[in-house]
Amino acid sequence: MGPQKTSSYEQALARDVGCGKTIVAFLACMEVVNSGFQAAFMVPTEILAVQHYEHLTSLLEKLDGDECKPNIALLTGSTSTRESRIIRNGLKTGEISMVIGTHTLIADKTDFSALRISVIDEQQRFGVIQRGRFNNKLYTSSSKLSDENTSADEASDSETFMAPHVLAMSATPIPRTLALALYGDMSLTQITDLPPGRQPIETLALEGNDAGFETVFQMMRDELMDGGKVYLVYPIIEESEHLPQLHAAKADFDSIKQKFEGYPCGLLHGRMKGAEKDEALGSFRSGETRILLATQVIEIGVDVPDASMMIVMNAERFGMSQLHQLRGRVGRGGKKSRCVFLSSTSSTLPRLKVLENSSDGFHLANADLVMRGPGDLLGKKQSGHLPEFPIARLEIDGSILQEAHLVALKILGTSNDLSLFPRLKVELSMRQPLCLLGD
DSSP, rough: OEEEOOOOOEEEEETTSSSSSSHHHHHHHHHHHHOOOOOEEEOHHHHHHHHHHHHHHHHHHTTSGGOOOOOEEEEOSSSOOOHHHHHHHHHTTTTOOOEEESSGGGGOOOOOOEEEEEEEGGGGGGHHHHHHHHHHHOOOOOOOOHHHTOOOOTTTOOOOOOOOOOEEEESSSOHHHHHHHTTTSSSSEEEEOTTTTTTOOOOEEEEEEHHHHHHHHHHHHHHTTTTTTTEEEEBBBBBSSOOSSSBBHHHHHHHHHHHHSSEEEEEEEESSSHHHHHHHHHHHHTTTOOOOOEOGGGTTTTOOTTEEEEEEEEEEGGHHHHHHHHHHSSSSSOOOOOOEEEEESSHHHHHHHHHHHHHHHHHHHHHHHHHOOOTTTTTSOOSHHHHHHHHSSSSHHHHHHHHHHHHHHHHHOOOOOOOTTTHHHHHHTTTTOTTTOOO
């Protein structure tokens, strides 16, 4: 008999952008690694993977003594074939204790020796199927390896295999994730404080008409004269005949350059090669350019501490989670920062006003949950209201469900077979068996 799966712990960690979630995840991984097991850390972009890898290795270099430093690897789509083979072999043998990577971690040829924790950073950027493949594949791969390493004579009924603990992190959980947390599928932890010295970001939502642009461009001039750096974020790279109302990064580059003569401009978008992206971001970070026109490619993993202003064009085209993440690219230094969301029409301003009035990730997630619905708890749909709940609305009555969940845990802790609660036991027995199709 092969190893049996024991229950794993699923945890959602959330709060505002830049609050320190990554450090918490690193500490959790190091706790597991120091116990002799492996950790996997999956992120949505290569830029963020490299940033995390460099950050963690930098922290480990400060530790005294080489004997306590684990072997950390970086595995992304840009990793050479030879290096990928070496890393995957190290993961399979257990020589590598922790891997930081992108979607490559869910590839069929990536196996682990003794995985005990899997971290999904910026989990709102992954689809339902991707997250499921990550969690399920990691258990399956490790279980298969355990079977291969255990002979029939050595195996016994007492042998167990611990499925990896899962830590999902997000600054703004998507509605489905928050619904799952309220429903009790995972434990939810909020980091309630920001790092010392972090100043709140002044946020403004305006209609993108002539008056709105005049106001915003004057704010930009004031910010640049005061020594600041400005992001201009666009929904598309080039102008579209089908969507003529949308501003495009490349199309606006020359006009912005002329309007703000004397302040060098840069351009950053997803079609640029890796070296070009690095050069554009490096110039903005060093101050060689003061205005950076970019697409949502800067949403994740971009850290320029002295960037002090952001303007998002056609902001209604972005999701609330995206806008909150984008806003988090400013306000990372000591300078007071601003973020302006420009809406195409007045009818789309109310949703943006929610962001203007709050920088609390969970408040925004709740607002998004009310507007979009929780999605399908047992399926792939990530938004929309559920007709299967005729009595309660998950997005409205979530607190009641949380209270019921705590009461259920208390009852089960007192009497796991409900012998002390005969009336409840009778009531539940009348509701069995439960079936998705009704029974």
